[in-house]
Amino acid sequence: MQRLKCIISYDGSAFSGYQVQPNRRTVQAVIEDALQKMHKGEFIRIHASGRTDAGVHAIGQVIHFDSPLAIPANRWKVALNSLLPDEIVVKDVQKTHSDFHARFDVISKEYQYKILLKRDRDVFLRHYVHHVPHSLDYIAMKEAIKYFIGTKDFSSFCSAKTEIEDKIRTVYEIEFFEESDMLTFRFVGNGFLYNMVRIMVGTILEVGLGYRSSKEIVTILEMKDRTKAGKTAPSHGLYLWKVNYNN
Amino acid sequence: MQRLKCIISYDGSAFSGYQVQPNRRTVQAVIEDALQKMHKGEFIRIHASGRTDAGVHAIGQVIHFDSPLAIPANRWKVALNSLLPDEIVVKDVQKTHSDFHARFDVISKEYQYKILLKRDRDVFLRHYVHHVPHSLDYIAMKEAIKYFIGTKDFSSFCSAKTEIEDKIRTVYEIEFFEESDMLTFRFVGNGFLYNMVRIMVGTILEVGLGYRSSKEIVTILEMKDRTKAGKTAPSHGLYLWKVNYNN
Missing domain, CATH: 3.30.70.660 (Pseudouridine synthase I, catalytic domain, C-terminal subdomain)
Structure with a gap:
């Protein structure tokens, strides 16, 4: 298991905000969907530095998640971007220590x-x-x-x-x-x-x-x-x- | 009756192209709707320099139309912009001679x-x-x-x-x-x-x-x-x- 820290950018006009809500297209839901595809159906929870509201954009939002996949950090970015829609882009992925938290460590x-x-x-x-x-x-x-x-x-x-x-x-x-x-x-x-x-x-x-x-x-x-x-x-x-x- | 020449800009991603099509939101239809409102229900046909396809943007599209309204040229721009949606803007309106044609005179x-x-x-x-x-x-x-x-x-x-x-x-x-x-x-x-x-x-x-x-x-x-x-x-x-x- 490794913990990964990602810097992401998104166009807020394309989402009903960051946080998962039923029947809404949110940033969190779209990223968790992409991760689930990479993990053959296994659900992977992501944690962000904080929510953003509907319409609010991100240039440097930070998220973290844990993955059992043995993918080198430099390959994660390409793999995730190929699964994410045009309104989100992963700008950077780094391996981080297992007690890093995107929200609590801000x-x-x-x-x-x-x-x-x-x-x-x-x-x-x-x-x-x-x-x-x-x-x-x-x-x-x-x-x-x-x-x-x-x-x-x-x-x-x-x-x-x-x-x-x-x-x-x-x-x-x-x-x-x-x-x-x-x-x-x-x-x-x-x-x-x-x-x-x-x-x-x-x-x-x-x-x-x-x-x-x-x-x-x-x-x-x-x-x-x-x-x-x-x-x-x-x-x-x-x-x-x-x-x-x-x- | 006066003939008016307008320079307009629009975001092509918001329209199904320039030309009127049934059940589609097109640039021409939206402008003709705004003009119809200004003319108390009377339909006003506009003529553009040419069509643009769905997705294609305009910085300086030119249209002309005829109007019986006695509005000074400098007031036309404000009036039209207040009736048009955010995806279109009128940048300039000039009175022109009655045989000017936005397409044929290019x-x-x-x-x-x-x-x-x-x-x-x-x-x-x-x-x-x-x-x-x-x-x-x-x-x-x-x-x-x-x-x-x-x-x-x-x-x-x-x-x-x-x-x-x-x-x-x-x-x-x-x-x-x-x-x-x-x-x-x-x-x-x-x-x-x-x-x-x-x-x-x-x-x-x-x-x-x-x-x-x-x-x-x-x-x-x-x-x-x-x-x-x-x-x-x-x-x-x-x-x-x-x-x-x-x-």
């Missing part, structure tokens, strides 16, 4: 969020960016993001649909940069609550559009009330970019 | 064809590029494209499924350039037969892969026989890029 995660600023929509990017045809106040936005940095209770930035009780997370880094009509946000933290990145983006955009002042972020955080923060930005601009582990 | 057309050369597939580009994970002999390909330039009988590079009898076309320009794993072909000609660009690309790729010599193009053209040319490259790499008219 040190930090990076998400990116992409916004198209052009006035006209781009028909080719409709599933891959959030279209905001308005100018944004970058100075106010830079001010706003500072208030998120650090270890805080993010209850106001978490969907009500969650069972997790501990809403304290540490955000290490938020930045944004513009490159030919595309505004990209980078978020790095030790973990993110359900919809947390999308609610932060939605709220930062409301600051950028002048609907809120940047200082409101402080009050919103203090109130620990989801209804005080901004709208949840759409899923299709969000990318799980990278998952970091202790070596 | 002077030349430009198509582009995009090929992803990376070894791994890109899940986000699966509808937008043709994936060729092999190295190509650019010198042989450059040699091959020269034989297409000029006024020739392109019977060998035309789908058998066509009613057009005159297979003589003039190709003004073919070039290709590589930019970070993306190979782009540009084709400019006075007109292109059914599947002509895709069969030329398929054949040039077979030269690039070493399956054929570049000089074979000369013989293939002379034989006026579709079965002698290469495979038709997939529709999803093809873009109708620009349509040129007199002034």
